[in-house]
Amino acid sequence: SAVISQKPSRDICQRGTSLTIQCQVDSQVTMMFWYRQQPGQSLTLIATANQGSEATYESGFVIDKFPISRPNLTFSTLTVSNMSPEDSSIYLCSVGEGQPQHFGDGTRLSIL
Amino acid sequence: KQEVTQIPAALSVPEGENLVLNCSFTDSAIYNLQWFRQDHGKGLTSLLLIQSSQREQTSGRLNASLDKSSGRSTLYIAASQPGDSATYLCAVTHNNNDMRFGAGTRLTVKP
Numbered sequence: 656s657a658v659i660s661q662k663p664s665r666d667i668c669q670r671g672t673s674l675t676i677q678c679q680v681d682s683q684v685t686m687m688f689w690y691r692q693q694p695g696q697s698l699t700l701i702a703t704a705n706q707g708s709e710a711t712y713e714s715g716f717v718i719d720k721f722p723i724s725r726p727n728l729t730f731s732t733l734t735v736s737n738m739s740p741e742d743s744s745i746y747l748c749s750v751g752e753g754q755p756q757h758f759g760d761g762t763r764l765s766i767l
Numbered sequence: 768k769q770e771v772t773q774i775p776a777a778l779s780v781p782e783g784e785n786l787v788l789n790c791s792f793t794d795s796a797i798y799n800l801q802w803f804r805q806d807h808g809k810g811l812t813s814l815l816l817i818q819s820s821q822r823e824q825t826s827g828r829l830n831a832s833l834d835k836s837s838g839r840s841t842l843y844i845a846a847s848q849p850g851d852s853a854t855y856l857c858a859v860t861h862n863n864n865d866m867r868f869g870a871g872t873r874l875t876v877k878p
Contacts, residue, residue, distance in 0.1 A: 656813075686864060697856060697868040698811075747810055755801050755816035756858070756866060760809055 657682050657750050661759035668766050673736045676762045678748035683728035689721070692745040692761070701746075704731045738766045769794045771859055773869035780847055781877050788842040788872045790857035795838050802831050802842050803856040805871070811856065815842070847876045 658681040668674050678687065686705055690698040701721055702710040710723040724732045735742055747761040770793045780786055790800070799818045803811040815824045815831040817840070823832040830843040840857055854871040 661810075688864075688866070697870045698858075699868075700866065703864065745808070749811075755799075755813045756860070757813060758803075758811040763808060 657757045659748060659750060659757060659759035661748060661762050663762055664760060665763040668738055670739055670766055672738055673734055674764065675732050675734045676746055678731045678759055680729045680750055684750040687731045688749045689723065689733045690747045690749065692747065740766050742766050769859060769867045771857060771867050771869040773857060773872050775872060777873040779875040782847060782849060784847050785845050786847055788855050790840040790869055792838045792859050795835050797835065797859045798862050799860050800833055800840050801858050805854045805856060849876045849878050851876050
């Protein structure tokens with residue numbers, strides 16, 4: 656099974672700033688997924704990142720707020736831009752294209 | 768739109784009990800169903816994956832069943848241990864890799 660490393664594991668940020676989260680996989684994968692888990696809630700898909708094409712965003716998420724990069728088949732970044740307290744969540748990346756899905760340990764983000 | 772519901776939301780049992788967690792989904796046209804474990808503040812660990820053509824999967828003390836036509840899955844945990852305390856999430860995947868999660872069941876196993 657794929658091993659997924661996320662950085663940072665946690666951060667505390669000031670309102671209005673931006674943070675980039677990195678996701679590294681130990682094998683080449685076509686699709687990578689970014690999820691958000693707000694406090695006390697389940698996971699919500701933010702976007703799907705395919706190498707070599709624009710990320711596909713789910714309803715309620717936009718590229719200006721959550722820009723994603725996918726420069727190669729083992730790496731992706733998610734940026735949370737112009738942060739507000741409502742962005743305080745755990746952000747997780749995953750791979751697996753359904754067979755089965757594997758997740759990183761997540762990035763716990765708190766905005767003051 | 769797929770809706771995934773997990774019952775109960777929380778469960779507390781004494782050590783050694785057998786227990787069942789329930790998951791239901793509204794759209795039966797799924798590709799597979801997966802059960803995950805999430806420890807507090809951590810990422811997800813995959814427990815069991817059931818393909819749409821399968822009825823159940825087993826791993827150690829865990830057994831997951833799938834009744835696709837009725838939109839239900841159960842996760843059975845035998846002889847529960849304090850180390851089983853975590854939130855258990857079920858998720859269904861469609862052919863387009865669209866994965867939808869339930870809100871989870873928070874399990875506490877008391878020594």
